[in-house]
Amino acid sequence: MSNSSSSSNELFGYVAEFSSASDLYHAAEKIRDAGFRRWDVHTPFPVHGMDHAMGLGKSWLSAIVLGGGATGSILALFLQFFTQVTLYPTVVQDKPTNLFTIPAFFPVTFELTILLSAFATVFGLLALIMLPRWNHPLFNSPLFAKFSNDGFILVIEARDPKFKREKTRELLTEIGAGKIEEVNY
Amino acid sequence: MAGLKDADDYRDGERFKIPALLQLVCLAVGVGGTLLFFLIRILKPEAAGAMGYSWLFAVVFFLSLAVGGLFWTLLHHASNSGWGTVIRRLMENLANVIPVMMIVALPLLFSFVGFRDKLWEWFPKREAALVEATKNAEEEKDAYIASRTAEVEKARAAVDAAKKDLADVASPSPGHRAHLERRISDLEKKSAKLEKEDLSPEGAKQTLVDKNFLESAALLFNKRGYLNESFWWIRQIFYVVALGGIAFILRRWSVKLDQDGDPKWFRWMRRWSCGFLPFFATAWTFLVFDWLMALDYTWFSTMWGVYLFAGAALNSMGFLIILLTLLRKAGYLKNVVTMEHYHLMGKLMHAFVIFWAYIAFSQFFLIWYANITEETKFYLTRNTDFWNVYTITFLVIGHFFIPFVVLLVRQVKKLPLVVSCVAGWNLLMHALDIYWIIIPERGPSLTADSGHIAMTIPGAWIYDILAFVAVGGLFAFALLRILASASLFPCRDPRLDESLNVVN
Numbered sequence: 001m002s003n004s005s006s007s008s009n010e011l012f013g014y015v016a017e018f019s020s021a022s023d024l025y026h027a028a029e030k031i032r033d034a035g036f037r038r039w040d041v042h043t044p045f046p047v048h049g050m051d052h053a054m055g056l057g058k059s060w061l062s063a064i065v066l067g068g069g070a071t072g073s074i075l076a077l078f079l080q081f082f083t084q085v086t087l088y089p090t091v092v093q094d095k096p097t098n099l100f101t102i103p104a105f106f107p108v109t110f111e112l113t114i115l116l117s118a119f120a121t122v123f124g125l126l127a128l129i130m131l132p133r134w135n136h137p138l139f140n141s142p143l144f145a146k147f148s149n150d151g152f153i154l155v156i157e158a159r160d161p162k163f164k165r166e167k168t169r170e171l172l173t174e175i176g177a178g179k180i181e182e183v184n185y
Numbered sequence: 186m187a188g189l190k191d192a193d194d195y196r197d198g199e200r201f202k203i204p205a206l207l208q209l210v211c212l213a214v215g216v217g218g219t220l221l222f223f224l225i226r227i228l229k230p231e232a233a234g235a236m237g238y239s240w241l242f243a244v245v246f247f248l249s250l251a252v253g254g255l256f257w258t259l260l261h262h263a264s265n266s267g268w269g270t271v272i273r274r275l276m277e278n279l280a281n282v283i284p285v286m287m288i289v290a291l292p293l294l295f296s297f298v299g300f301r302d303k304l305w306e307w308f309p310k311r312e313a314a315l316v317e318a319t320k321n322a323e324e325e326k327d328a329y330i331a332s333r334t335a336e337v338e339k340a341r342a343a344v345d346a347a348k349k350d351l352a353d354v355a356s357p358s359p360g361h362r363a364h365l366e367r368r369i370s371d372l373e374k375k376s377a378k379l380e381k382e383d384l385s386p387e388g389a390k391q392t393l394v395d396k397n398f399l400e401s402a403a404l405l406f407n408k409r410g411y412l413n414e415s416f417w418w419i420r421q422i423f424y425v426v427a428l429g430g431i432a433f434i435l436r437r438w439s440v441k442l443d444q445d446g447d448p449k450w451f452r453w454m455r456r457w458s459c460g461f462l463p464f465f466a467t468a469w470t471f472l473v474f475d476w477l478m479a480l481d482y483t484w485f486s487t488m489w490g491v492y493l494f495a496g497a498a499l500n501s502m503g504f505l506i507i508l509l510t511l512l513r514k515a516g517y518l519k520n521v522v523t524m525e526h527y528h529l530m531g532k533l534m535h536a537f538v539i540f541w542a543y544i545a546f547s548q549f550f551l552i553w554y555a556n557i558t559e560e561t562k563f564y565l566t567r568n569t570d571f572w573n574v575y576t577i578t579f580l581v582i583g584h585f586f587i588p589f590v591v592l593l594v595r596q597v598k599k600l601p602l603v604v605s606c607v608a609g610w611n612l613l614m615h616a617l618d619i620y621w622i623i624i625p626e627r628g629p630s631l632t633a634d635s636g637h638i639a640m641t642i643p644g645a646w647i648y649d650i651l652a653f654v655a656v657g658g659l660f661a662f663a664l665l666r667i668l669a670s671a672s673l674f675p676c677r678d679p680r681l682d683e684s685l686n687v688v689n
Contacts, residue, residue: 048688093556103550
């Protein structure tokens with residue numbers, strides 16, 4: 001059953017197909033319990049609760065976004081206070097030039113908070129998932145391509161400390177994988 | 186997937202048994218407090234004005250929670266949601282307290298109780314202005330008719346004179362003739378205009394009443410199409426029918442679905458909710474215009490309705506979270522509701538903390554920036570004396586910053602006890618928000634004629650607390666009765682399966 005269409009012979013990992021979202025969910029629970037770290041699942045649609053089945057912790061993305069948002073707020077308030085209150089006190093519409101002029105600065109603060117939060121979300125996500133990149137070994141696998149149509153795919157990478165060429169293959173068969181494919185770099 | 190729940194196992198629902206002692210306490214507090222409140226009202230007639238504000242504060246606070254429950258029910262149906270089916274009955278139950286709260290609000294609406302005219306000064310002011318205008322019109326009427334009639338006759342005479350001028354000229358040049366004809370036509374128009382006025386005794390009187398009304402109370406005259414007693418009563422009836430009726434009918438269909446499992450009820454609820462939403466929005470918006478914005482009829486804000494709506498939606502979600510936690514503590518809904526539901530409700534509460542702040546700030550910001558006298562009035566009152574510190578502490582920090590930051594943490598929203606504490610904090614802030622809307626008007630309104638305008642009425646806070654406790658008792662009693670009258674969740678809803686197993 002195993003074939004590979006890659007150029008080198010170094011093993012990247014196994015690609016295993018499951019017949020349904022439910023099977024994949026249970027398989028993920030078992031892989032999680034077996035203690036694997038370097039593995040992932042790919043499905044045509046989001047499967048609710050999969051993060052739990054995979055034992056994924058909380059993403060760091062929210063912390064990055066919080067950092068981005070806080071930077072935006074502070075930067076906006078600083079820029080406005082510094083230029084319009086400290087450097088060159090600007091009287092607009094008889095408003096004071098002290099702390100109590102802060103409502104006038106809220107729209108810009110709000111916008112910059114949102115903007116930098118959005119940037120932090122997008123670029124933080126790209127950084128966390130290590131994109132962009134030119135290619136990925138998984139694209140060598142014809143089986144993997146099915147995930148965007150009707151395949152429920154589980155991938156275990158060879159660099160996982162628990163990965164053993166034969167035993168991992170047996171494990172995958174045992175937990176109900178249909179097709180299993182070896183993928184090389 | 187492992188542990189999926191099957192809706193068929195839950196088709197019998199769960200019935201709530203009212204703890205007898207709790208019910209008794211709520212009833213005693215509600216009825217006892219109300220009796221005491223109105224006893225004081227009778228024994229101390231001079232406190233009537235101050236007590237009206239107290240009652241309004243209590244009624245609006247609890248009514249807003251119930252109205253929020255109606256909003257969440259409508260939204261759940263209109264958006265075809267599935268996550269909240271297991272808690273939808275709680276929303277429906279909460280919404281069904283609206284009719285009870287409307288009955289509790291009745292003392293505010295009838296002037297003989299002595300609250301209405303003190304709360305909404307446009308009633309007595311309009312009445313006084315109209316009486317004065319009518320009295321003066323009666324006196325000025327005859328002289329007015331005489332002078333107007335004389336003017337009409339003068340105008341007619343001028344037309345006749347001009348016609349005679351034309352006839353007297355033997356052979357006018359074309360230019361001269363045109364000039365004279367033009368003059369006749371102008372004078373005829375003027376005369377016709379004067380003749381059009383209704384100079385019968387009734388007609389003349391009405392003209393004079395309007396004129397005097399405009400001169401003595403221009404604002405009330407220009408707002409007379411809205412601020413008049415008959416239209417006001419029509420609106421009050423509309424609020425009861427729209428809010429109470431929608432709440433009643435949606436829960437009725439939902440309970441019928443429990444009994445016969447006919448999916449047509451489900452379809453009806455979903456379909457009709459979209460049509461009900463505009464009526465809900467109109468009723469609540471104009472209710473708060475009439476009850477709260479009209480506390481000062483000279484002031485207006487177009488964001489008023491959505492401001493009160495944001496507070497109602499936010500805090501009724503908070504109230505639902507607390508209610509759910511209490512019910513689960515008493516042993517109900519244990520298998521039905523999971524931490525996922527708490528998480529979802531916590532997220533909605535968080536969203537509405539931000540929405541409330543967004544609306545509250547926008548309303549303030551536009552008025553603050555434009556700095557127009559008739560608009561800034563509202564915030565100037567709430568910037569005077571201790572209200573300044575009150576606003577910043579409770580509304581800016583307490584109502585927004587604290588819950589906003591605390592609810593950012595995911596784990597807070599998933600722990601029932603913690604999220605209930607945050608919801609309790611929000612409810613307290615909501616009470617302080619409603620207090621801030623109503624009570625600052627009390628001092629200036631009641632002391633306006635005394636020469637020295639006071640910000641507060643000494644000792645009136647006791648009535649505020651008494652009213653709050655009394656209305657709270659009635660609210661709790663009504664809610665308990667409604668909770669017990671049907672299953673605690675819609676046990677045969679087609680969406681129950683989805684809701685039982687919801688993951689987010």
